[in-house]
Amino acid sequence: MSLRLGVLGAGMIASGAVGFLPNLKAIRDKVEVVAIADVVPGLASAVATTFGIPAAFTSLDAMLAGAAMDAVLNLTPIPAHGETCLRILAAGKHLATEKPLATTMDDADRICELAQERGLTVVCAPYNMLYPDRAEARRLVREGAIGKVAFARVRSSHGGPASGAWPADPSWFYQKGAGPLFDMGVYGIHEITGILGPAQRVVAFAGITEPTRTVRGGPFQGKTIDVTADDNVLMMLDFGASTFAVVDGTFNVNAGRGPKLEIFGREGTINLSGRPFGGEGPVLEIFQVDAPGWVTPELPDGDAVLALHRAVLVDHLADCVRTGAQPVLNLEHARHVLEIMLKADESASSGRAMELSTTFSLPDGCE
The missing domain is CATH 3.30.360.10 (Dihydrodipicolinate Reductase; domain 2)
Known part of the structure; x- marks a missing residue:
C-alpha cells in the first residue's frame, strides 16, 4: 500500500523542475499525493490542478482535518519549520521536512520527543548522505x-x-x-x-x-x-x-x-x-x-537516487515507514x-x- 502524502507549501520547491512534485511521479507505486496546502490564495488550487492532486487547502489545519493522509511533506519557509512540524506530528502523521528541522532547540527537542511518543517516522533534509x-x-x-x-x-x-x-x-x-x-x-x-x-x-x-x-x-x-x-x-x-x-x-x-x-x-x-x-x-x-x-x-550506481532530485527525501521516508528501518536522515x-x-x-x-x-x-x- 502506498504512502498517502499531503504537501504543505506549493511554491518553487514543491513544483520546480528539480522540486518534489514533478519527481514524485517516478515513485507513484510508493507514494500517492492526496492533498496540498498553501496560505497564498489560489496557489494550492493552481498547483493541484497542474499535478492532478485531488484536494487543495489554504491552511495546514484544514488539510489535516480534510484529507486522509499518512504523512506530510513540510515545505514551509525556514522560520515556520518548528511550529508546523510540531502540529503535523501532533496530528499523528509521519513527516518529511525541508531543512533545517527548526530554528530553536526547544522546538527541535519537542519534535524528537513527540515523534518518539507517537511512534512516528521523521526524515529531514539535506539529502546528501543518501x-x-x-x-x-x-x-x-x-x-x-x-x-x-x-x-x-x-x-x-x-x-x-x-x-x-x-x-x-x-x-x-x-x-x-x-x-x-x-x-x-x-x-x-x-x-x-x-x-x-x-x-x-x-x-x-x-x-x-x-x-x-x-x-x-x-x-x-x-x-x-x-x-x-x-x-x-x-x-x-x-x-x-x-x-x-x-x-x-x-x-x-x-x-x-x-x-x-x-x-x-x-x-x-x-x-x-x-x-x-x-x-x-x-x-x-x-x-x-x-x-x-x-x-x-x-x-x-546512484542514478536512480540522483534522478529523484528533491523527491529522494520522500522516497526515503516511504522506505523507512514501510520497513521500519532507522532513517539515515x-x-x-x-x-x-x-x-x-x-x-x-x-x-x-x-x-x-x-x-x-x-x-x-x-x-x-x-x-
Missing part, C-alpha cells in the same frame, strides 16, 4: 583509508537568491530568522558530521558584508533588500582528538572551482566535487600516500546540525568556542 559519493566517503574514513583525519574544508555557500533570477521575492532569505547559515551552511554541516560523526565544539565568525542587496534578475530585478541576517558565516568544528573542519555558510560565493569537500588524513586525502549541484572533476577522488596518484573509485542528526548552527551564532556574538551537547548515530550499513 548519495553514493557521500556514503563512500564515510565508509573510507571509517575504514581508515586516509588514516587519522586531521582536518576538512567544506564549501557550503552560493551567491544568494538575490544574485540570480530567483522566481520569487528573495527578501526573506536576508532577514533575521533565515540567512545563509540556515539556508546553505546546513548542507556542509550535515555532510561533514555525516562523514566524520558528531562534533564537540564550534567557533565562528559572522557578519553582514553589505547592509543592502539588489536583486540581479528575475521578476524582482532591481529591488533593494535590507540585510538584517548575517550573510557571511565561517565556522570551525572540533570533533575531538585534534580533528577539525572549516565550514562556510555565506551568500558570497558567486563561483568556485575547488572541491566542495576535502578531507585531509595522515595517510591521504578525499575530495568530493559537489556534483550534482555544481563542481568540476570526478565525483569522488582519493589520494593515498602509499599509492600512485589520485584514484577515482567506482561507486555504486534521522531526527537526532538534524537536531545536532541545528545545535551547531545556533551555537555558531552564539560563538560569533560572544567570541567564545561553544560546547555542543547533542549527538547522533547513523544506522549500521548506511555506507
